[in-house]
Amino acid sequence: xxxxxxxxxxxxxxxAVWKFASCDGCQLTLLDCEDELLGLAECVRIDHFLEMTPSxxxxxxxxxxxxxxxxxxxLVEGSITTAEDAERIQxxxxxxxxxxxxxxxxxxxxxxxxxxxxxxDEFVAAVYARPEYIATLETSTAISxxxxxxxxxxxxxxxxxxxxxxxxxxxAGRRPRIPSHSVCFxxxxxxxxxxxxxxxxxxLGPVTHAGCGAICPAYGRGCYGCFGPSSRxxxxxxxxxxxxxxxxxxxxxxxxxxFNAASPEYAPVPDLAAEEQHGPPA
Amino acid sequence: xxxDAEVNGSPPPVxxxxxxxxxxxxxxxxxxxxxxxxxxxxxxxxxxxxxxxxLSADELxxxxxxxxxxxxxxxxxxxxxxxxxxAAGPQSWxxxxxxxxxxxxxxxxxxGEVVFTAEPADPPRYAFLGVRPCDLxxxxxxxxxxxxxxxxxxxxxxxxxxxxLIVVECTEPGATCFCVSMGTGPAAGPGYDLVLTEVVDVHGxxxxxxxxxxxxxxxxxxxxxxxxxxxxxxxxxxxVTAAADRMGRTMPEADLRELMAGTxxxxxxxxxxxRCLTCGNCTMVCPTCFxxxxxxxxDLTGDHAERWRLWDSCFDLDxxxxxGGPVRASTRSRYRQWMTHKLGxxxxxxxxxxCVGCGRCIVWCPVGIxxxxxxxxxxxxxxxxxxxxxxEGE
Numbered sequence: 064x065x066x067x068x069x070x071x072x073x074x075x076x077x078x079a080v081w082k083f084a085s086c087d088g089c090q091l092t093l094l095d096c097e098d099e100l101l102g103l104a105e106c107v108r109i110d111h112f113l114e115m116t117p118s119x120x121x122x123x124x125x126x127x128x129x130x131x132x133x134x135x136x137x138l139v140e141g142s143i144t145t146a147e148d149a150e151r152i153q154x155x156x157x158x159x160x161x162x163x164x165x166x167x168x169x170x171x172x173x174x175x176x177x178x179x180x181x182x183x184d185e186f187v188a189a190v191y192a193r194p195e196y197i198a199t200l201e202t203s204t205a206i207s208x209x210x211x212x213x214x215x216x217x218x219x220x221x222x223x224x225x226x227x228x229x230x231x232x233x234x235a236g237r238r239p240r241i242p243s244h245s246v247c248f249x250x251x252x253x254x255x256x257x258x259x260x261x262x263x264x265x266x267l268g269p270v271t272h273a274g275c276g277a278i279c280p281a282y283g284r285g286c287y288g289c290f291g292p293s294s295r296x297x298x299x300x301x302x303x304x305x306x307x308x309x310x311x312x313x314x315x316x317x318x319x320x321x322f323n324a325a326s327p328e329y330a331p332v333p334d335l336a337a338e339e340q341h342g343p344p345a
Numbered sequence: 346x347x348x349d350a351e352v353n354g355s356p357p358p359v360x361x362x363x364x365x366x367x368x369x370x371x372x373x374x375x376x377x378x379x380x381x382x383x384x385x386x387x388x389x390x391x392x393x394x395x396x397x398x399x400l401s402a403d404e405l406x407x408x409x410x411x412x413x414x415x416x417x418x419x420x421x422x423x424x425x426x427x428x429x430x431x432a433a434g435p436q437s438w439x440x441x442x443x444x445x446x447x448x449x450x451x452x453x454x455x456x457g458e459v460v461f462t463a464e465p466a467d468p469p470r471y472a473f474l475g476v477r478p479c480d481l482x483x484x485x486x487x488x489x490x491x492x493x494x495x496x497x498x499x500x501x502x503x504x505x506x507x508x509x510l511i512v513v514e515c516t517e518p519g520a521t522c523f524c525v526s527m528g529t530g531p532a533a534g535p536g537y538d539l540v541l542t543e544v545v546d547v548h549g550x551x552x553x554x555x556x557x558x559x560x561x562x563x564x565x566x567x568x569x570x571x572x573x574x575x576x577x578x579x580x581x582x583x584x585v586t587a588a589a590d591r592m593g594r595t596m597p598e599a600d601l602r603e604l605m606a607g608t609x610x611x612x613x614x615x616x617x618x619x620r621c622l623t624c625g626n627c628t629m630v631c632p633t634c635f636x637x638x639x640x641x642x643x644d645l646t647g648d649h650a651e652r653w654r655l656w657d658s659c660f661d662l663d664x665x666x667x668x669g670g671p672v673r674a675s676t677r678s679r680y681r682q683w684m685t686h687k688l689g690x691x692x693x694x695x696x697x698x699x700c701v702g703c704g705r706c707i708v709w710c711p712v713g714i715x716x717x718x719x720x721x722x723x724x725x726x727x728x729x730x731x732x733x734x735x736x737e738g739e
Contacts (some may be wrong), residue, residue, distance in 0.1 A: 099645060106645045183589040214582045226643070235643050244625060244661040247711075252445035252656055253627030256393035259711045269624035269711050284390065294662045297676060300620050304712050 071205060078232065079111035081155050083141025084175055084203060088116050088220035089166035090140045095223055103227075104195035106192040106234055110134060112131055132158025136233055138226075142203045144166040144175060149200070152267050156210035163229055166207045167219040167322040171291050174219075174323035176203040205326070214239060217272050217290040219322035225274050243294040245269050246286050249277035265308040267318065270296035280293075291323035298328065302335040362555035363570035363578050370428070370552060371402040373511075376567045377472040382509060387434060392420055394434040396441070396583035399474065403583035406431065413519035413593070413704065418715030425545045429475060432519030432698055437472055437632030438480055442504050444658045447499070449639075454648040464680030466500065473511040476537070478530035479522075479701040481512050483632035485536055489695050490635050509560065512537040516584035520593030525691055527596065530700045531588040539565060542581035553581040576578045594704060594717040601698065605689030608723040609681070617719055618677035620712050624660060625658035627706035628683060628713070633699050638664070659683050684716060 080090050096103060109115075111130035137159035143149050156162060164170045172179065177187055177314045179202045187194045206212055216229055225241060232239040242248070243331060246268035250257065257265040259294045260279045266279070266285030279286050307317050315336040338344070365373075374533050376401070377384045387394045388404045394411060397404075405428040412419045413432060423430060452461045476484070484505075493499040515524070515531035524530030533540045538561035540551045553573055556562040597604070628634040638657035643650045657664050665672040673679045691699030700716070705714045 102645045127402065219700055228642075229646050234645065235647050237641075237643075240640050240642070242661070242663060244658070244663065245622070247624040247626045248629065248656075248658065248661070251626060254395070254436060254440060254445075256391045256395060256418075257709055259713065260709050261392045263417075263434070266711075267581055269622040269626075295623070295674075295676075297619075297622050300622055300712055304622075 075106065075108045077110045078107040078132070078230075079130055079132070079134035079137045079155075079159065080111065080114065081108075081111075083139065083152065083169065083206070085141030085166065085173065086145040086166040087140070088225045089169075090138070090220075092221050092223050092226055095136070096227060096278070099227055103230065105206075107136070109229070130158070133160065134158060136230070137162045137204050139164045139169050140166055140167050142172045142175060142205060143209055144200050145198065146200065146201045152206060152209050155342035160234060161213045162206075162210070162218060163164060163214045163233075164212050165216045165226065166221050167217065167289065167291060168203075169206045169322040170215040171288045172203045172205050172215055172325035174243040174324065176321050177320060178194060178203055179325050180320070183259070199338045205325070207238075216241065217274055222274050222276065242273055244273055245275050246271045246273050246275070246280070246290070249273050249275070250280050253277060253281065255281050258283060259304075259308065263308060265305050265310055265318070267275060269293075269304075270301045287321060288319065289322055291326050296328055298331055299344075302332060302339055306336075306339045312336045350723070350729065357708045361578065362553055362573045363565060363568070365568050365570035365696040366549065367402075367407075369554075369570050370405070371670045372568055373564070374399060374474070375507070376564055377474070379663055381467035381470055382472035383711040384440075384472045384474055387429075387431075387730075389420065393418060394420070394431055394721075395454050395531055396434065396436045397436065399578075401489050405429075405475075410517065411519060411529065413521045413708050414713070414720075415521065415685050415707050415715045416710055418708050426550060427517070427543055427545050429513045429541075429543045430517035432515070432517065432522050432703050433450070433477060433480070435630060435705070437630065437703070437705065437708060438476060438484060439632055440485060440634070441473075442508065443498075443501055443635060447500060447654045449652045449653055449654055451649065451651045453650075455663060466503045466686040468500075468504040468507065470507040470509070470734070471504070472511065476510050476512045477515055477703070478512060479524040479527070480632055481510065481533060481560070482527075482701045483703065484527040485512070486633045486695070486697060486699065486701065487635055488635070489697070493695070510537045510539075511566075511637065512540045514540065514585045515588050516543060518588050518591050518593060519704060519708075521707040522592055522702065522716075523594040523596055523704060524702040525589050525595070526538055527590045527698060527702035529702055532585050537561070542585060544580050544584065546580060547574070547601055551571060551577060553577055585708075586616075588734070594702075594707070594715070596702075597721045599720075599724050599727075601688040601720065602692045604720065604724055605685040608698075611723050611726045613719065613722045613726055614677045616722075617680050617714060618675065620714055621676050621680045623659040623660045623661075623662075623676050623679055624711060626709050626711065627716075628652075628658040628660060629656060630709045631687075632701060632703055633687075634658070636664070637680045659686070678712045684719060687716070695716050 087248045189199045229239045259266045264285045267288040268286035271286050271288045272290040274290045316333050319332045384399045386399045387406050388397050389406050394406045407428045408423050408424040408426045410421045411431045412421050448464050450463050491498040512533045514533050537557040540555050556565045636657050637654045640653045660679050662671045687699040
């Protein structure tokens with residue numbers, strides 16, 4: 064079948080990559096798109112990406128932490144942990160047409176959001192020799208807590224194929240194909256026997272957002288929840304199951320306190336875990 | 346064998362069947378491969394008896410049994426060396442006939458024109474070795490869904506119609522099996538090319554084999570087998586009869602279709618919704634669940650596009666996403682949709698039950714939700730003076 068179309072009008076949208084509080088792993092996923100990188104560079108103009116800009120010479124002059132813009136597509140990595148970054152994300156939003164957060168830090172606050180459950184001054188005093196040099200916020204928050212976000216890509220780190228899908232969908236003007244169901248779908252589709260049922264291994268897969276391709280269970284390990292909560296997770300039932308799989312109240316609290324610790328969906332976990340261990344509150 | 350063989354199944358030419366030993370099983374796999382079949386059967390992998398391509402009968406799970414419970418599956422070594430003394434594993438044959446991911450077509454933009462290319466239909470000829478009677482029925486159910494009626498799935502037809510079905514009757518049901526309640530086992534119903542019953546006793550390890558089609562009879566003629574002696578036949582039959590009395594689960598004694606239609610407002614749905622993770626495992630392991638989603642994929646240039654079909658599930662919020670949001674947003678409505686379709690409205694749609702009693706949904710539910718227990722609870726509710734439902738709830 065052959066369909067006649069009009070001439071294809073292509074523009075090269077301007078892409079920017081931004082870093083906030085993060086480990087760089089998610090933006091490096093862009094460079095990890097080895098086979099597709101040249102094709103990508105033909106489709107978008109990578110205007111701002113400090114990670115792949117030389118630190119010396121003419122390019123270094125051009126590359127400023129806060130680019131001028133405007134950019135058609137901004138990929139934002141990292142969470143907001145300082146007053147400066149809280150300002151800078153406002154600037155990034157102003158100069159970005161379409162803003163996508165990439166990874167658990169930008170989407171949920173990252174592992175550094177553990178500070179949200181403790182006293183940040185104590186942390187600073189314990190970690191740094193000269194705490195007075197450190198100026199930081201009391202919390203680590205997701206980008207969406209500061210500015211409107213057009214799409215949130217999950218994962219710690221993000222999945223390379225999903226990142227390409229988000230960029231491709233943006234170029235085609237369609238919705239990205241990023242399902243929000245559980246990791247169990249991915250295990251079943253690839254034929255991995257359930258590690259909880261077949262081995263008694265505790266696994267967060269049933270309440271975790273798909274996207275990684277169910278890597279850990281394929282190697283006999285339980286899901287760690289790198290991609291954060293799936294849509295409307297039943298945490299009460301999941302916590303009860305983790306208890307049956309042998310986890311203590313403390314273990315259960317900790318297994319949810321990782322890369323997506325500050326996800327609002329996980330907020331009831333400590334109470335649910337306590338209830339499982341000690342019975343419902345009087 | 347074609348899907349309508351259930352109707353036209355030719356009578357087995359050797360009604361009494363033949364008997365062969367383990368060496369016969371080895372020859373059977375070799376004969377199938379020589380005849381050009383891709384042989385798929387049970388084998389041990391990742392702590393479970395999975396279905397995979399077999400290159401030799403040595404890969405069969407000789408000496409492995411399983412211990413099943415709601416939300417629990419464990420391999421157990423058996424001293425008798427039997428290959429088929431184990432109940433359903435994590436996959437069903439739909440993984441091959443109705444695969445999890447299928448590319449349907451691709452399209453390319455060439456000099457301003459879009460050229461569509463259909464996916465080449467060149468399926469392997471499968472020989473399924475070790476199909477259980479419940480799964481044989483499940484294949485017949487999917488045949489009706491995917492090849493009966495107005496909307497036929499040519500991809501399924503292509504994979505299915507060349508497939509040779511070698512059934513093994515059940516002598517060792519699991520604690521989660523209820524094929525007797527669903528009328529699907531443990532003896533084989535019609536539709537097979539060959540049927541085997543495994544016997545291990547003081548007289549040795551052997552298989553009683555009968556054919557159910559011409560091709561089955563041809564293959565049987567190539568095996569090192571002798572006419573079945575009355576003792577083997579009797580022992581085999583007794584093993585299958587005994588299995589019927591050892592079902593781990595039963596459905597309530599009720600018309601399940603009426604039970605589903607009459608309990609849409611039962612409080613039990615809230616109870617099960619409290620436990621259900623909506624993870625979708627039950628639908629993925631179910632041998633009859635057939636729902637899929639369609640995904641269109643484009644490459645970076647926009648010059649190449651592909652349409653893929655993937656297994657989907659009524660437990661996925663996106664599955665019922667229409668204009669404005671999902672139709673079945675609550676867990677209650679999603680679990681109820683699955684169970685009432687499986688046991689009730691499947692009759693209206695396809696003329697049979699959608700459940701064959703294999704018990705996979707019970708075993709592979711991470712939190713051990715048991716469809717027989719849920720049905721029993723609904724049945725109890727109707728008998729304990731449930732109020733007549735006024736509306737259909739959500």
